[in-house]
Amino acid sequence: MKAFFQKAKKIWKLVSFLLLVVTTFVYAMFQGGFVSWFLFVSFLPFALYAFFILVYPLKDFEVSRTINQEKYRAGDRLIGTITLRRTVPVPLAYLLVEEILPNDLLFCQQTKQAKRILFPWFKSTITIQYALDRVPRGEHTLTGIRLVTGDFLGLIEKERTIELEQHFLVYPSYADMTYRQHENKFDQGSTSSKMKMVRDTSMTVGVREYQPGDRFSWIDWKATARRNDIMTKEFEQQQSHDVMLFIDRSQSASFESAVSYSAAMTKAILKYGSQVGLVSVGEDRSVYSLRSGEEQFAGIYYHLAKIQPNSKRDFSKVIEMEIGKFQPTVTFIFITGKLNRSMVESLEKLSTRHLHLEVHLTKDEGVRLTKEELSYMDLLKRRNILIKTVYPTMPKSPIISEVS
Template sequence: MKKGRRQRPWRLFTGIITFIVLYMYANFQGGFVSWFLFYTFVAVLIYEVIMVSVLLRHVVVEREVADQQLFTGQGNRITLHIHTGVIPVLWLRVIDQLPHSLRQAKEYERLIFLGWRRNVTITYEVVKLPRGEHRWEEVRLESGDLLGFWSRTITCKSSSEVIVFPRVESIQFWSIQSSHPLGSQQTRRPLQEDMSNLRGIRDYVHGDRLSRIDWKAVARVGNLKTKEFSTLENQRYLFLLDCEMTNYRTEQGLELFEEGVTLIASLAQYLLKQRQPTGLILHGETSSLPQLGEGHFSSMLRALARVTPTATLPFSRALQQLTQVQRLGGLTIIVVTTQNHPEIIEQFARLRQLYGSVVWYHLVDSQQGHATMVHHTSLTTSSGIQYFPVQPGQVGRVLQGGAWNAVGS
């Protein structure tokens, strides 16, 4: 579909007046010069009429994207194939409208001289794509006559879509096992790990507990090694991401939201690789119950790629609704939010009573002091809630070496 911009009417009026004046001048004056001027103008007028009639009338534009699925921070190559039709276009200005979701220049512009060529290919790069769904829709083309008397601009529809998944951090080991796995208190929640079944050993990572170090292996190989235990198969995990619009109005708030999305994507990939059923709730948008399989992870990634902090439903209402649904045995709820008021913490405690385990990843900005995080740590520990603060740019450090590293960071 092409849409053209209408030319100003004064140009047509000026051409008609000039034609009449030159014709009258040639009739009354006579001679070679006057008629030469008249016929020259007629030739130019015929050329202009032809160009107005056919220029850019049969242009075809096709857009080609190198990759339709990317991860945050990667770049993409965009190629435009333009066929100008039968009448050659001497010059052409190409303006490709970039998606509004890209936080950079709003358009790509290039001026090219075609000569007698009727086909041209333009390629440009878009770097560091942010997470989200980006759609290219329109290409504007502008050209004109050789003498520069007029120009025409048309808009060609050429849709292309690129989905950018959130960044996924590599996790070597992650556990939310209680610090007293055989503790003195009874619990309805099954243990996260079977401490009697040693699965293997791995390299020590800063943040691992000393009780997990395999000293026999250390003496044998000379490097620190950490024990890994088998995980019970009946454990399920459900992620709950806070998408309430009022919590992410600032630039730093949006950065925290991206950290939360990255955290969930990274943990979901790790848990599904460990054959642990994993689900996702994006309050106000979508939800999925804990499942297994690569297809399920792909659907979770797509949901996380599209999610935006635009929910009008209060996050506290979403937590309240979660307490009213049918409970799943052996469910660990992992909450990612910026909120920390007492009502939210009370709802976390209520969820722990219903489901058995709640993990709270608290998205905190750099202005919140260490004392505030220590206060929340002591408050949630007394309620049986596992609390891990996450600051901007610290997701990789929080996840590296397991959840226990988050406590010590």
Template sequence: MKQQKYAKLKILALLAATYAFAKFQGGFASWFLFYSCLTLVIYVLLTYLLMFATLDVTRSVNRDRLQDGEDVTVTLRIKRKIWFPLGWNMVVEPLPGKLAGYYEPHRQLLFPWFRRELVVHYVIPRVPRGNYQLTDCVVTAGDYFGFVQRKKTFPLRNEFLVYPAYRQLTHWSAGDGRISGSMNVSHRWSDDVAAVRGVREYQRGDRLSQIHWKASARGLGLKTKEFEHQATNQVIFFLDASLESYQRRNPELFELAVKLTASLVYYASRMQYPYGLIAHEQKRIAIPPGNTQTHFFRTFDQLARIMPEGITPFAQAVGREALELPLGLTLAVITPVLHKRLITSLAQLNRTGRNVHLFWVHDQPRIGEEEQRALLWLSGQQVSCEAIHPAQYEQLKRIGGV
């Protein structure tokens, strides 16, 4: 700021000195020098007044939904209303808080000259899972001679989600061949003729194979077969997002839990199993069972945003939430802890008719004796258990089965 103050004083002193010199000396050369300085002062004044009055900045990102590890391309468009070269621009793009420790803010010096629009592209590489917001863009401008300089913050806002990476599982025994729940489904692999329980009026969108031709031939209009409710697998995912469970642990352990959940959700979606998600972050997250494209993106949106910030103990949350669910469901529990209260709760849920599958994520080189005893005891209580290590997850294709 002092430099800018002295620069303004210098240019005013230069103008005053050339005017005094021309006034007392006279002649073409001295007045030419004065008018040259006067032109410079007018240019600097116009630059100072108009450098931001004619400037507009917009920002866009190439995608608002990405996957963990992908690159984000950001585009800045800087437009001016006049073509006259007022000076230079320095663009500074602050990064979201999660990325501030990984990369430096993008800085770029621009010389517009006679162009009315400048386009700037930059890439944020290998963005990890999360919800990101690009906010204010800071633009510094000055004249070409270095006399004046100003800074302005343009209030911009761009948001994008980075989904967790998932593995394409080929088999998960907890979901294969277990009939759980009963609900109407929009997708059928086939129509069982023996499951027809009656006929109803034809509705727009009914398939030709569903029309009951004998009933329609009686002259009462088109009739459609009405089938019994189809039993189907239903999975509810319980993701541990409590602060207590991940304190003093490797932060990557929670990322492993989220990626594992995403892989299981993708498997359930591909196999046409209705699935839901329950987690206790700062607020309760509860997505009821469903299996549509909208439901899939809704679930992954939550998996992109979730952080281990819950204050409710996970064992308490599972025990309270699971008892309100109907019998026959598959409960997939993903957690890094094996507390006695959680183990007892899972065994009790399995005895009451829920199919419980525990996924214990850990980063231990060898599983301790206490954890081994807990897993063996749960297996004896007919609770399916899987211990998932980060190295094992990278090769994961099958869960359970032979």
């Protein structure tokens, strides 16, 4: 319908132009005299110029666009340069040049406008720049450039849209941070190590007296018979550094903070020397198995640049479905922007397996925790689940502050 009205508008303008030319000529012929012919002769240059614009093809313009970087971080400045070249130097009184921005870039602050009116006249080469400040994270596509010109009186208007697709990716902004593994505390005693201690049941190094919590399969029946007391096998203790991150991709006001924090955590864990993986479930499911090295960071970082909060499943369901696919020796960190009852109930069930669970709750600057979230945090702490609130801040150099 919109295209129909635009076409009708163009036809109406053309008909109006022809009627105006014919009317002034007929008036001069039949009325005669100085005034009538003066009106016709005065209008004639405008009519001739409008005719030139009517027959001038905007396809004569060759259009190119460049942007100042190949890769961006969220908050960077995008500078686009549009260059127009033409072979026929028809004088153009004005030329409107507009970069057709996608919806996700429309609300960026434009220190140099992406829609400009120029007065090129006989120029054969025209160059303009526009600037978008604080581009948002994600995958963006610039689709084309719109050109509009016309005559002095607005009777003739010509428009052309040049399709010129250009894709670019904006990665999440993150700050360097230091990763430190936290102590594990259980109901029966505690371990003061900063690394999780795991029993390797394939390596028996001795026997000891039975202690509450030992598994039935650990009992050494021969030693029990010799000593007339229940004895269990002593296994070699191994230290696990591996960390599996779970990111909540449901709708949340602080989703972007969660993405930035996930990137920072991934970098920090790898720098610490540990292996790291990522579980990301939305409309698509992406799982990065435990690995180390720059290649692992590059893969996760690329994924974090593209993800959107489009999960149709509750985060608690994602955790329950995915956590059983990994070794229980792994440290599980759940990064989310909100706490709800279903998630807390799921974590309470998992805590009975003596897994190392951490919840990192991301909040935007100035956003306070609700009373409900504070009560949920108390419940998790009673279950010896580490929970911390993370506030990303963006001064001159971004930092991530943590509040346990």
